[in-house]
Amino acid sequence: MSFGATHPLKYLLRNLSKRLDKLRNSFFKGSYPPKHITHIANGNARCNVFEGFIDFLSAERLGYNDGTDTIVLNSVSNLNKAIAPLREYSLVSCYLDNDNAGRAALVKLQQELGDKVMDKSALYPNHKDLNDYLMSLYPKQTAKSKLKL
Numbered sequence: 001m002s003f004g005a006t007h008p009l010k011y012l013l014r015n016l017s018k019r020l021d022k023l024r025n026s027f028f029k030g031s032y033p034p035k036h037i038t039h040i041a042n043g044n045a046r047c048n049v050f051e052g053f054i055d056f057l058s059a060e061r062l063g064y065n066d067g068t069d070t071i072v073l074n075s076v077s078n079l080n081k082a083i084a085p086l087r088e089y090s091l092v093s094c095y096l097d098n099d100n101a102g103r104a105a106l107v108k109l110q111q112e113l114g115d116k117v118m119d120k121s122a123l124y125p126n127h128k129d130l131n132d133y134l135m136s137l138y139p140k141q142t143a144k145s146k147l148k149l
Helices: 008-018 053-062 076-086 100-116 130-136
Strands: 022-024 029-031 038-040 046-050 069-072 091-095 117-119
Touching: 046 053, 046 076, 053 069, 053 130, 069 076, 076 100, 091 100, 100 117
Parallel strands: 046 069, 046 091, 091 117
Antiparallel strands: 022 029, 038 069
16 A cells, blocks of 8 residues: 555554554453554644544545644543644544543533634534444345346
8 A cells, every 4th residue: 555645544554563552452451551643744733633443444434634733542541642733723622432532532622712613513423423423324235135147
């Protein structure tokens, strides 16, 4: 897989290759410390904020990352690490999870940064997160439905 020099995925993949901080399979989801935010700075006045890498990739697929800068928290526990860089932006679009932790993170960002914080979870109101919404657009096909004679 090859990306252009300024492609956002190139930055994320470089970060991930330096520090493989997530361990997961169907039985376990975990990580090893320290965890950090991933900041993709393209010099834009706007920044998208995602809880995790998969949500960022979902936004790429849906076309929501239109050249904006990006911060991937990699965990809501990293929210405080993101506040300082987010102060530099005129608009912060938050694609956080529709759960207690995601809503609490949004409230904290709104308290810290004020009116420039936009809640984008209205784009996926009946879904856990952006990836869950994306997956709902492509229902799973069973082996039986794939076989058409």
